[in-house]
Amino acid sequence: MSYSVLEDNELLNRVRLSDAKAFDEIYLRYWRKLYALAFYHLKDSEAAEDIVQEIFTSLWAARERSDIKYLYTYLATATKYAVFHHFAQPSNSTASLEELLSLPVEQPSAESRLLQDEINREINRLPEKCRLVFHYSREEGLGNKNISEKLNISTKAVEKHITRALRQLRVQLKHMVWFL
Template identity: 50%
Template sequence: MNNYADHSDAELVQRMRAGDHAAFTEIYRRYWKRLYALAYHRLHNREQAEDVVQDVLTGLWQRREADLVRSLGAYLATAARYAVFTHLSRRQPLAGMDTVPEAMQATKDETAQLRFLQQSMEEELQLLPEKCRLVFNYSRQEGLSNKEIARHLDISEKSVEKHITKALQRLRLQFRNYLHGFF
């Protein structure tokens, strides 16, 4: 029997692309609560948040054969934010209301901030030493475990941990003021 809980996100995505229902079920189990919390935080409505999560995960399964997912967690979080935005935009405006609802404006602002932050982070990551950058990308972009990275690069797991720590420290240092204001 295959224990999908032990698989990395990247492995689950690969299996899901091949039509493996059990891999999708593990993704669902792994991410449902996080996506629900994200949606509920914006919508403040349990049923609407559940609908958003269901839409996101259903969409993931329906588009499983497309090569869209690089980092499963980031992909699902972005899809959930977009689904919340779409949900909010479908709400009927109040009579005489000509402006965009405040909740939608915040979402647009956050989207612009996230794009800027992502671009800045990518630029900052390019300044890391090659092996450090490679380890960080395997960890955060590909979703590989430390053990998988160590095996793939033929280095110790401790080295993997040190490289990830170094990259995260650098990012925290460079973005400490921006992230404090953002959150």
């Protein structure tokens, strides 16, 4: 039988039954797309490869208990989570976290909503002034000078609030557990 003609849901059903050939087909079908997605955000070939490997390893490990409905959306979202986790590591830059917060999601999925809910929860835990500065900066796109004028604080204070918000988000979100 040629697995390449099977639909994603048929392949997933076979993977749940530990069919390695069905898993191989999923891997062949989506590896390049997921690698391209990870590389686009990371700009690091080795890290992108590692992330994609982790995604597929996790998919296989959780095959019997997975409840995936839309395979590519799920894999792409898992890749974005892994990229987020990569950026949340203390050794990675704040600028990378900023880029991650603006990642587009092609289709709203349960996974992407969970991630967004977690980000929103962490943003809501920020001190009031810090949260307000972060909101003006990230959600309304205001520059530091405009924010400082609007809130009657110095641009240095705006920068400190943004730095604090990003640091707190990075620290808190790195503890998230990525289940596939």
